Amino acid sequence: MEEFRPVPDALAYLLGSWRVTRSVQDRAGGGEGRFDGTTVFGPLDAGGLLHEEAGTFVWLGVPRPAERTLRFLPGPTPGTADVRFADGRPFHDLDLTTGRHVVGHPCSADLYRGEFTVRDPDHWRTVWQVAGPAKNLLLTTDYARLR
Incomplete structure (x- = not known):
């Protein structure tokens, strides 16, 4: 059984820079891809964190730049976040108060199911399974804190 590390404050834990490695599997078409880059969680003026990810995504052997931005705001209870x-x-x-969290996100007719797990103070993982008429994907992302 896998052990998870409880995190009393998700935003405090995430603050900083992380090395990111993501594998992407298209379970319908058989294609595979990989993202390598960094994610920086920096403070927002109004509270919370700005998540900025940048790197290279290689799909079917073709590399291209990739980036995304998210906002991690203080959640409804202490230590949680509203992404x-x-x-x-x-x-x-x-x-992340138990070290593991499962979420769902509908996107058009597809459903994204995410699992977040904290391994230790410097390592965490997300696994997203995407299922629906348009997609059948498995995305596994490992984060390692940069010091």
């Missing part, structure tokens, strides 16, 4: 897209639309909640 939003860069434009402010809701994405999902985040509660």
Whole structure:
């Protein structure tokens, strides 16, 4: 059985820079890809963190630059977060107080199911399973704190 590390405050834990490695598997078409880059969680003026990810995504052997921005705002209970897209639309909640959190996010007719696990003070993982008429993907992302 896998052990998880409880985190009393998700935003405090995430603050800083992380090395990111993501594998992407298209379970319908058989394609595979990989993202390598960094994610920086920096403070927002109004509270919370700005998540800025940048790196290189290689899909079927073709590399291209990739980036995304999210907002991690203080959640409804202490130590949790309300994750939003860069434009402010809701994405999902985040509660790492047990070291593991499972979320769902509908996107058009597809459903994203995410699992967040904290391994130790410097390592965490997300696994997103995407299922629906348009997609059948497995995305596994490992984060390692940069010092």
